[in-house]
Amino acid sequence: MRLLKTIIFGILFLFISGSCSAREFAHILNDSCIDSLYYKAINHFKNNNNFEIEKDPRGILIRFKLSNTCEEVNYVGDTTYQNILFAEDFLAKIKNPVIIEVHTKEASCTERGNLKNWEISTLIANRIESIILAPKGKLPRDRISSVGYGEFLPPKNTPNNGSNYTNRVDIIILCNVSGE
Numbered sequence: 797m798r799l800l801k802t803i804i805f806g807i808l809f810l811f812i813s814g815s816c817s818a819r820e821f822a823h824i825l826n827d828s829c830i831d832s833l834y835y836k837a838i839n840h841f842k843n844n845n846n847f848e849i850e851k852d853p854r855g856i857l858i859r860f861k862l863s864n865t866c867e868e869v870n871y872v873g874d875t876t877y878q879n880i881l882f883a884e885d886f887l888a889k890i891k892n893p894v895i896i897e898v899h900t901k902e903a904s905c906t907e908r909g910n911l912k913n914w915e916i917s918t919l920i921a922n923r924i925e926s927i928i929l930a931p932k933g934k935l936p937r938d939r940i941s942s943v944g945y946g947e948f949l950p951p952k953n954t955p956n957n958g959s960n961y962t963n964r965v966d967i968i969i970l971c972n973v974s975g976e
Contacts, residue, residue, distance in 0.1 A: 840886045855971040862963040868920045880927050888934035893970045896942040901962040918944030
């Protein structure tokens with residue numbers, strides 16, 4: 797009965813929130829999945845201060861900062877590249893689908909023309925996805941997607957984070973109904 801309530805709640809949440817892609821629709825909030833992945837992620841990332849791990853309505857959120865969005869459009873910096881590889885090691889150990897979300901504050905990158913902020917974040921998200929899917933990548937193509945939000949989904953404003961993660965990468969690990 798609890799599983800049925802969880803499924804119904806998950807479907808309603810996805811439809812009400814309006815953020816329901818075909819991939820997300822098949823993966824619904826499941827407490828067993830969330831808790832299991834959360835503790836696995838905490839254990840994997842515990843010695844790396846570049847990451848934050850949070851529970852999210854869609855699954856588990858792994859977050860790290862971007863250093864310079866204008867540079868990241870042209871090439872991924874060393875810190876970002878190392879963060880991607882570290883996160884990829886964890887993602888390779890699980891079977892869940894992953895969404896890479898890139899969020900950037902208002903940025904003007906003159907060397908890239910008159911790109912809008914969401915276009916800048918989309919370019920960075922696609923670049924990160926390409927690194928993970930590179931020939932030696934550890935994730936299959938059907939498990940990963942990327943999106944750039946620009947300034948349209950700012951981080952929650954809490955006393956702890958302020959605006960530290962305006963330029964950030966959020967890796968969302970989706971959970972499905974079977975708890976995997």
